[in-house]
Amino acid sequence: MSDRSELISTGKPFSFDKKRDAAFEQLSKRYPTRESLILPALWLTQEQEGWVCQEAIAYIADRIGTFASKVYEAATFYTMYHLRPTGRYHICVCRTLSCWLRGKQEIVDYLRNELSLTPGMVSEDGRYSLEEVECLGHCGSAPVVQLNGEFHEDMDVEKLKALLASLQ
């Protein structure tokens, strides 16, 4: 995992669109405390914009009535939230113990050397983005790679090459 503390400010005020606003209000009835809305609200933001900007975190905190630092904590803890726009294909490589021992570094090195991807960054053409993430919960079939949310297990460089070749 890389440092995710740098937030991107769009300089524009953020708010939920009509659909997400209604969804948020609906969700707020479901939870016993308003702080439980932090994760769903981040999901709604990501659904709406594709990523989560600094303004959105402040908006969520104020909308829920909690500290911005708490939403900031949650948004930086969970790598499923994108704190910057992702590439067309967002690749997550698990870096936790089982995957590390089973060779995640070779996969990361391949992506780094062959595709010039840096964890946390988007490729110049906007096609790929790479993130090293904490445990994805598939330790039994390590190492695991997530491509746009889909799991690919027992990975190695050859399988990764084949996977990337199958993409449009």
Next chain:
Amino acid sequence: MADMVKLFVNGVEVEVEAGKNLIDAIGAVGIEIPHLCYHPALGADGNCRMCLVGIEDGRPPLVPACKTPAMAGMKVLLDAEHIRKIQRDVMELELINHPTDCPVCDQAGECRLQDYYMSYDRRQSRMTVPQVVKGKKMAFGCGVVHDQERCVLCGRCVRFCRQITKTGELGIINRSDDARVNIFPGRPLHNRYALNVVDLCPVGAMTSADFRFQQRVWFLKKSPGVCHGCARGCSITVDHNREKEQEARIYRLRPRHNPLVNGYFICDSGRMSYKAEEEGRLNEARHGRLARSVDQALLAVAEDLAQGGKITFILSPDSSLEQMVTIRALAEKLGATLSGFSDGWIIPGDGDDFLIRDDKAANRAGLELLGIDCSRTGFTAAVEAADLVVNCNNDLGRSLSAEELGQLFQSRRLISFASHRREIDNQAEIVIPVASWSEYAGSVINCQGILQHFPRAVVRNQPPMELVELIARLGSPLQSEADCWQELARLPGLPADPATIPTEGLQLNDNEAAHDQP
């Protein structure tokens, strides 16, 4: 007294307070359980794992002492190889990414990580991988400077801002070895107690911009004191030192734990009030336009007092009880009137429901207890009727405008005993510098009616005369501290000897001041 229970630590029976957690209960009898994240004011968090101990009653092999209440008959195991191994391992974990920059770290000398390394670790580092690089000297606001690399992620600062000030500026962001404390961009620390996170931080991650690089802590002399910033009278520690060939000076004030008054904390303005002890001080006695020695000026004052006529003494609500009672005795002897007028000390609406009070005077309750009139009408009448006014270190400029003061003292003789240079004293015929609160011993009563005694903290190279001594030399019937306390002991609830006042203070039940403003 709380209920006591007997339990065993390493097979030795000890008697401890029931209900407390093991760190506090066993700590009270002098047995240390190392801990980083637990703080009595913030509760148990259980994240640092440094306080793991064994309980020999079939529980899991190790339990966190901070979350385990002391119970009768409990067999606590501290001194065992598997527990020492846990402590070493936790220390190793904390030190993996620690910069170990102790030689330039302000915390060195009062750092938990340093102390625990010496007590529980003392091994060479096995680390060969590069350390995680994080933020240095980050300005968090309110004079707090943060070093993310030194941080052990105990979360005390985060919990303080969420639980105590309820402002929540700080959070622990990221996860795993990239986790760090930060503020949300554009929302820095913004509360009146923020600098307490510097004290709370067990390591050198939180430092005070004001104290950074000023002094190594082991050079500081630590004197108990009472904050004179407001009527709360928080217990403090005055950290001061005289560097070679230099003037003695105060480097910082820190809260001193007092369960009756301030708990573990003080406000930021109280903490910074030491600056007023260093700056703007009056250093030289003056008679007319000429500089005089204090002795010469005192002789002139004595002559003026002996001339008779109507005299009014003005007392400061910051003065100690000893000063007040000495001045009162002199005034009674001379047939003079007294006024403690100090309306300007009260800033309505400035106080809060934690420590800060509207009234910025340290000992108004003392004035009231001694029956000294504080009203504006009483003050105006007394001054207007007087031929000679003696101002005993009351900063009248806080209560009255320069214009009002100018008119009042235009045709009246004024003598000033002052710790600081003040506008009003330009109109005084004789001015004599006196000691301020960090330079004398005394007693004050706070807004809750709690009497506290504090010793002299700082001794300057040329110590200004203390007000009690000065008034005694002008012929007050009370010539010594013992005389003062003989007089004070006539008041309800006051002891005859200040040495009998407990360190946390004495609750005076009969004091009406205990029921004043909320």
